[in-house]
Amino acid sequence: MKRILIAGAALLYLGFLAVLGGAYYIGLKQAAAWPPREDGRAIADKDLPKVTRNVQQIERRMSALLPRGLYIVIDTAENRLYLKNGTDIVRTAVVSCGSGVVLEESGGKNRSWVFDTPRGEFSVKSKITNPYWVKPDWAFIEEGEAIPKGLEERIEAGTLGDYALGFGEGYFIHGTLYTRLLGRNVTHGCVRVGDEDLKAVFKAVPLGA
Amino acid sequence: MRKPAGLAILMTIGLALAGGAAPGDKAALAKKQNSLNSEYALAKESQFYFVLDVLGRKLELRVRGMVLRSWPLQSMRFWGKPEFSGNVELVRKTTLKAPQRIVIKPGGEEKAAPAPAPADKPAAANAAPANPAEFELEALELKDMPKRFSLDFDNGLHVTVRSENAGSGGLLRGLGEAWGWYVYLPLRNLFGRGEGKGLSELELIFDGDKDAQAIYWHFFDGIKGIIL
Numbered sequence: 001m002k003r004i005l006i007a008g009a010a011l012l013y014l015g016f017l018a019v020l021g022g023a024y025y026i027g028l029k030q031a032a033a034w035p036p037r038e039d040g041r042a043i044a045d046k047d048l049p050k051v052t053r054n055v056q057q058i059e060r061r062m063s064a065l066l067p068r069g070l071y072i073v074i075d076t077a078e079n080r081l082y083l084k085n086g087t088d089i090v091r092t093a094v095v096s097c098g099s100g101v102v103l104e105e106s107g108g109k110n111r112s113w114v115f116d117t118p119r120g121e122f123s124v125k126s127k128i129t130n131p132y133w134v135k136p137d138w139a140f141i142e143e144g145e146a147i148p149k150g151l152e153e154r155i156e157a158g159t160l161g162d163y164a165l166g167f168g169e170g171y172f173i174h175g176t177l178y179t180r181l182l183g184r185n186v187t188h189g190c191v192r193v194g195d196e197d198l199k200a201v202f203k204a205v206p207l208g209a
Numbered sequence: 210m211r212k213p214a215g216l217a218i219l220m221t222i223g224l225a226l227a228g229g230a231a232p233g234d235k236a237a238l239a240k241k242q243n244s245l246n247s248e249y250a251l252a253k254e255s256q257f258y259f260v261l262d263v264l265g266r267k268l269e270l271r272v273r274g275m276v277l278r279s280w281p282l283q284s285m286r287f288w289g290k291p292e293f294s295g296n297v298e299l300v301r302k303t304t305l306k307a308p309q310r311i312v313i314k315p316g317g318e319e320k321a322a323p324a325p326a327p328a329d330k331p332a333a334a335n336a337a338p339a340n341p342a343e344f345e346l347e348a349l350e351l352k353d354m355p356k357r358f359s360l361d362f363d364n365g366l367h368v369t370v371r372s373e374n375a376g377s378g379g380l381l382r383g384l385g386e387a388w389g390w391y392v393y394l395p396l397r398n399l400f401g402r403g404e405g406k407g408l409s410e411l412e413l414i415f416d417g418d419k420d421a422q423a424i425y426w427h428f429f430d431g432i433k434g435i436i437l
Contacts (some may be wrong), residue, residue, distance in 0.1 A: 101348060
């Protein structure tokens with residue numbers, strides 16, 4: 001009985017190894033066949049000029065999509081702002097982007113805000129000097145303060161630095177008092193920039209960029 | 210006058226011979242046309258998209274044909290027959306321990322730690338760390354992103370992304386990963402073929418932790434891309 005069991009276990013193990021070997025053989029064959037070879041029969045000789053023209057046309061269309069002049073790229077992961085012209089980096093700035101925190105309002109309204117810097121393609125919609133902050137509701141809720149009824153109670157000067165560039169939906173690239181936290185994700189969605197870099201970017205970048 | 214005519218004939222013959230491109234060139238041109246067509250469809254949408262250049266060993270995040278970030282691959286391995294044609298869309302991003310957002314609910318039930326509070330006034334010199342990187346913030350940052358995660362695409366392709374260091378997690382974990390790659394996947398590839406379900410498993414390994422973490426950060430659900 002014992003011998004039968006041992007023999008059975010051995011056969012089972014050998015069978016498993018055989019199956020695994022077969023699986024490896026198939027895997028290796030697949031790996032050898034990749035990447036798939038193209039023997040050039042995809043393009044007939046008579047179609048070659050047409051395909052070449054087509055490729056050149058698509059390349060021209062791709063080039064036409066690239067931004068003209070100066071533009072800004074913000075890396076929210078690394079907290080870096082790049083002022084670019086074509087593929088050249090004109091200036092690099094250390095910035096602060098959104099913290100990713102979620103603020104939930106307790107009480108009746110049950111509103112919530114996610115403090116992310118939005119991703120995507122935007123354009124500079126406004127350029128403001130000596131901006132003042134019109135505090136939104138979340139700024140009071142976050143501090144546990146009552147939401148004021150009058151506009152004048154929302155206005156706070158001096159916290160956004162000397163310049164601000166708006167890129168839509170209430171988001172701005174602006175200055176900051178908290179320069180020690182540049183390079184970290186600490187904001188409520190806006191992009192905070194140091195004074196010198198902000199001035200350079202503000203002067204260089206036109207509306208619509 | 211015969212010399213210029215002779216030269217012209219020779220040039221014509223030369224051009225005719227050059228016009229017959231080698232099969233390798235035609236294949237490369239065909240591939241270039243396909244990849245440009247796929248990329249243009251994404252680039253004109255002005256949305257972020259990715260390009261995984263398998264032979265070029267790099268993964269790039271692009272918009273409008275412009276490279277925003279480029280991450281070179283340290284190594285790559287695969288099982289099955291990964292299909293690399295056309296556009297793909299990320300369906301799901303999974304990891305063992307996904308980074309959690311801090312949730313603040315002032316005045317109600319506390320769900321999480323307090324919101325990050327930037328320093329209003331300078332603290333005592335010996336209390337505040339000099340380096341901003343040392344501040345412990347309750348925010349979602351790059352360093353909170355996982356170093357090992359999976360990406361599932363709409364064409365059935367399953368990509369595991371990890372940094373080189375993410376593979377080392379103790380003996381048990383190493384054994385588990387080795388079992389998964391060298392036993393489970395080959396068997397799944399073998400039996401899946403019989404059922405008509407091909408396996409398409411790709412593992413991308415990046416040099417530094419930050420590369421893998423940045424990919425997790427930038428790859429959102431629904432991002433489209435092409436795999437060359």
